[in-house]
Amino acid sequence: MSGFFKSSIGRKYAMALSAFFLMIFLLQHFAINILSVFSADAFNEASHFMGTFWIVQYIFQPILIFGVVYHFVMGFILEAKNRSARVKKYAKNNGGANSSWMSRNMIYSGLAILAFLVLHFIDFWIPEINTKYIQGDMSGLLADGEGYRYYEELTHKFVSPLRVGAYVIAFVFLSLHLLHGFSSAFQSAGISSMRKKKLQTFGKAYAIVLPLGFIIIALYHHFNH
């Protein structure tokens, strides 16, 4: 296997594997977030479990961070390499005649998602790490000790219409990214989704339903609190 991940195809596999992991993570993230619409207690319980269970915190979280960083860094490296493969651009290139906008602009939808992740980390992840690992408060309780803090923190973040607007736009870009990315990951891994209609249909549903769900969660808390 020496040199596999330095080859063009090896890198495709690596991108696909990190994409699979991120898509599974997204599903899990959504499953917990949607609880907040139905039950504050259920959301609090699930969040506390995820935030304190050692396997999640010390095994899955580092893998997730590595997966996110790898996917972005490799995406930029491949984009730079691909751009250098055509030094002189066409005077007229009708890309819309043979490929989707999403497939041709993964770098831009990816950049929009990266910008969102920075905001998301500032909003949730960094304060969470600060509370748990710098201040050493693993209790998950509110300052007054009356119940868990997670639901309160979530609803507080969605008060600002600007933040909600940014989240909605980011999830539209996530949807565009996934509309190509889902089937592309399977194709890169050697599983031709192009010929497997069911997989393709599932991919489109995933790419639309999941980001739409996140948008609904943000709007629900904005208009209900």
Add this chain to the structure above:
Amino acid sequence: MNLTLKIWRQKGPKDKGSMVDYKVSEISEHMSFLEMMDVLNEQLINQGEEPVAFDHDCREGICGSCSMFINGEAHGPDRGVTTCQLHMRMFKDGDTITIEPFRAKAFPVIKDLVVDRSSFDRVQHAGGYISVNTSGNTQDANAIPISKHAADEAMDAATCIGCGACVASCKNASAMLFVGAKVSQYALLPQGRIEAVDRVKNMVAQMDLEGFGNCTNTGACEVECPKGISLENIARMNREYLTANIKD
């Protein structure tokens, strides 16, 4: 019909080159695109100008020589045809047609619309063959049982004429459809399995060495391929490559 042509003119590999406008008139809709280019070149020769250099050979859509990027698409706006099989009926009187060479770092321009596609030959030399002793005692190929499905898929892959439209159309100038087809046509047949591991590894290594971009599965290559080579061949090459690296 009367047309305005915007054509890439470049005197040689080191010349900067530029787009030059030409007018052609009384073009029949029944002409092929290359015949229209012949009319232009006769016009230029009569005017004492240098004719436009372009690749062509069989003019039957099977040699893969003609290689123009017409109005933003490899081999022009028609589907499943090479430039020589593209007819002027695809255009309207008064149209402006932009004609450029296939662009890729691995396909340097030699002159005008002629590009050097020998990088494809080097990829092919790296493993796109089977080693068979043809001294007269070779086993009859018909005596080796091959399923209809495998034979059909191998034949489909083998119809690749190596024209380079996949590279020209891909936003990344990737050659994976070409290499995928060449790997697949042997990988699907028992005669090709013997050298399958070395073949895919060597061909992919040479492809990377030539400076082609990386496939991002836009599917543009499949749409523009004059022979309808399927993306399935890229998926198969990826599987072959992974398996080869695990085995080795």
